[in-house]
Amino acid sequence: MRKDEKPYHILIIEDNLGDYILIEEYLAENILEPDLERVETFHSAKQLLEDKGKKFDLVFLDLSLPDLSGEQLIREVLELTEGIPVVALTGFSDLDFSIKSLSLGISDYLLKDELTPVILYKSIIYAIQRSKFIDDIQKSEKRYSDLFQLSPLPMWVYDLKSLRFLDINQAAVDHYGYSEEEFLLMKISDIRPADDLQLMDQALKAYQNGEKLDPKNIYKHKKKNGDIIKVEATIRNLLFNDREAVLVLVNDITERLRYVETIEKQNQTFREIAWIQSHVVRAPLARLLGLVSLLESEISDQFEETTTLVNYIKDSAIELDEIVREISKKSENIAPLEKP
Amino acid sequence: MNSELILVDDDDVLLVIFEKMIHKVDPGIKLIPFNSGKKALSYLSTIPESGTNRYLLVDINLKDMSGWDFLNELVERKDKFSKVILITSSVNSSNPITAKKYVPVIGFFEKPLTFEIIHQILNLIGQNSTEKKE
Incomplete structure (x- = not known):
């Protein structure tokens, strides 16, 4: 059978040398060059994982170590491995505990007595693949959750x-x-x-x-x-x-609507001013211009100086009239806003 | 030209100016000034219909009623003989458009009335009059 050529980095936490050698041999049957590290106690495993925890592809964990064992051991190791698959090795066939260990978060459990090279290899491949899938799903979930949670809009x-x-x-x-x-x-x-x-x-x-x-x-x-x-x-x-x-x-959109309302009110005022310009200001102006026209026709040409003065008044009044018309024309462009 | 022109403008000073200017151009025309639309309307209802046209120079922005109200009243009365020339001191561009919708309206002018405009007004009256110019 062709051997797996991937350079698996595997940490084996196992105090029993005999068990370790057995695992080492079994691994060598299916993996070309397994990169193995072994520690005998939880204490040294902790040090190693804290130093270079991320570099392992998989951790084998014997559930009875000299300094820690059972559920507490699983919990503490899982905390250190952070997503690296952990496969439990048990020397006793306590099925209930093994199932519980799965619920605690380990990837798989293997009974040392029933270990074969094939089972061991399969367990490694499955655990690593599953861990990748779970990682992908978690990332994807997080992405969606972030879209929701980090949205700047409620x-x-x-x-x-x-x-x-x-x-x-x-x-x-x-x-x-x-x-x-x-x-x-x-x-x-x-x-x-x-x-x-x-x-x-x-x-x-x-x-x-x-x-x-x-x-x-x-x-x-x-x-x-x-x-x-x-x-x-x-x-x-x-x-x-x-x-x-x-x-x-x-x-x-409260602010936006309020803003539009303010503009609309201002425009209303503008239109009112425009109306005053167009009508109210022009009324006395029309009167003034009428009076000037009349005055013009009353003065005979011999009062040259008075005629000049009347013309000045007329010119000023016409100029004012033009200004009023200009303002009025501009204000006609202020159309009511469309409501959003 | 022996015709009549009813002047309707709430500005008393303008009424005097109109009278003087019109009489300068045509001293023969009879001018009947009113400083309110209502007064002018009640005058119209007192004179019997003679079968000839009568002419009114009406300011659009009267204090008691607008020129449009005035026209509506004429239309309601089915007054066929009152011909109206509208004048306005406002420069609102929609006014001439509205004015065209009223049958009695034969002219529209913006204040101030110059002698030129007064000539035009008197011409309008002459053209619409059944009487011939003397």
Whole structure:
């Protein structure tokens, strides 16, 4: 049989030299050049793992060492190995304990009495592969969890039946003022103002009758301190731990709306000023210009000086009229804003 | 030209100016000034319909009613003989467009009224009048 050429780095924590030699021999049957290190006590294993724990592909652990044994040994070793697969070696066939050791986090257990080269090799390959898969899954889970947790926008998941919050991110905690524990005891109706509850019921009933949830809408929400905010919520259905749930992402647009409102008010004032310009200021101006026209026609040409003065008044009044028209024309461009 | 022109403007000074300017151009025309729309409307209802047109120079922005209200009232009365020339001191560009929607309106001018505009107004009256110029 062809030997595995991968350079496995294996730590064997085993106080019994005979057992160690046996393992060494068995390993050599299937692995070309196993890189083995052996320690006899938990104490020296601890030192070694603290120094260069990461370099091992696998750890064999004898469950009865001179300085530590059993469950406590497993716990302490697993803490040191951090993700490196640990395979337990037991000299006694205590099935119950072996199964328990699996639940503590070890990858596999082997009975020394039943050890063969094939079993040993298989156990190594399985343990390493499984550990890689678990690592990948954990990374992937973490990635999704990070997307949720680290989102700068408040997000939560609620149960469609009970309306209770099932999960909530930090941004929601920061924004709404409730702690995560408080949120998980609340229903989504607790963050809606009282006058909106009917709307919420209608929307939920519509959904239960087969209509789709509005994927994007503006809602009013209530913070813990009582502040009412306007939010744009993006909604998705999902299965959360086998429950029909809804994922909500909210964007607080209170400030944006307030800003638009301010601009709208200012524009209103502008239009009022424009109207005053266009009409109120022009009324006495029209009177003045009429008087000047009349005056012009009354003065005979022989009063040259007076005619000049009347012309000056006329020119000034016309100039003022042009200015008013200019302002009025500009203000006509201020159109009402479209509401977002 | 022996015709009549009813002046409607809430600015008393402007009424005097209009009268003087119009009389300078046509001393024969009879001018009947009103400083409120309501007064002008009640005057119109007191004179019997003669079958000939009568002319009104109406400011759009009256204090008691707008020129549009004034026109609406004329339309409601089914007054076929009142012909209206609108004047305004405002430079709102939508006004001439609105004015075109009213049948009684035969002219639209922006204040200040110059002698040139007064000539135009009197011409409009002449053109729409059944009487011939003397």
